[in-house]
Amino acid sequence: MSGQLLADPGAAADAAARARYGTNSVEKGAGRLSGRGARALLGAVVPVALLVLWWLSTNLGWVPAHKLPTPQSVVAAAGDLAASGDLAKHVGISVQRVLVGFGIGGVLGLAVGALVGLSRLASELLSPLLGALRAVPSLAWVPLLITWLLIGETSKVTLIAIGAFFPVFTTVSQALRHVDPQLVEAARAFGLRGGRLLTTVQLPAVVPAIFSGLRLALAQSWLFLVAAELIASSMGLGFLLTDSQNNGRLDRLILAIILLAIIGKITDTLLGLVERWAERRWT
Secondary structure, three states: OHHHHHHOHHHHHHHHHHHHHOHHHHHHHHHHHHHHHHHHHHHHHHHHHHHHHHHHHHHOOOOOOOOOOOHHHHHHHHHHHHHHOHHHHHHHHHHHHHHHHHHHHHHHHHHHHHHHHHOHHHHHHHHHHHHHHHOOOHHHHHHHHHHHHOOOHHHHHHHHHHHHHHHHHHHHHHHHHOOOHHHHHHHHHOOOOHHHHHHHHHHHHOHHHHHHHHHHHHHHHHHHHHHHHHHOOOOOHHHHHHHHHHOOOHHHHHHHHHHHHHHHHHHHHHHHHHHHHHHHHHO
16 A cells, blocks of 8 residues: 555545545545536536627628627737737726725725614614615716716716615615624623624624625626716726727727626626635634
């Protein structure tokens, strides 16, 4: 047996891992890795199928080029924009606007949501107004923000912050209202009050709800970004959409949509990683 381990370093490493962590831990870790790989492959099935269908329908003439460009032309458009440096500028400014607006809106949503969720008086005062404002479409804010803040970065970031605010506010306020009263009373019995009670007991109890709201807010931030850049912008993926439409560049228009989808998914995945870390830390 020892000779076999010496001849096979992989077997030796596996045996060492089993001796240190136990057979079940190693097998569970391998199962998690294989499960993630299977989920990744399964999740790629539909995108790959759509890509193949897109290629067939455009290259075989099923769909005319003026209705849908070929995948090759979209890749070529991406190459042209990347070579000129415009692609990095469009992506960079849009990501910056989303992150800043999402950060501001998320923090404000968390603060106001905690206030409304913990205070009956604040709930009675603010809930009707915020409920009405939440129903206002994103484009309805644009003329007012341009009038007040002009067409600079402040108006765009403010619009994105508005979009990020309401999902966080709604989920946090609702979750805090349903925190187990016995848990709160037990914490008070140990002398926790006010801010310490909030940060030590109440907020950790609603970590899943907080991140659910944050992920919705992030998606909403990308929606409001496009609304902001469609109206008044000279740079960004929303501007690329409008400019491509005006110039008849359907290849660039499709490229902008694909980039929004990919970057949105990447940011959501990163936030999901933070969510898993927070759940391990506080729940």
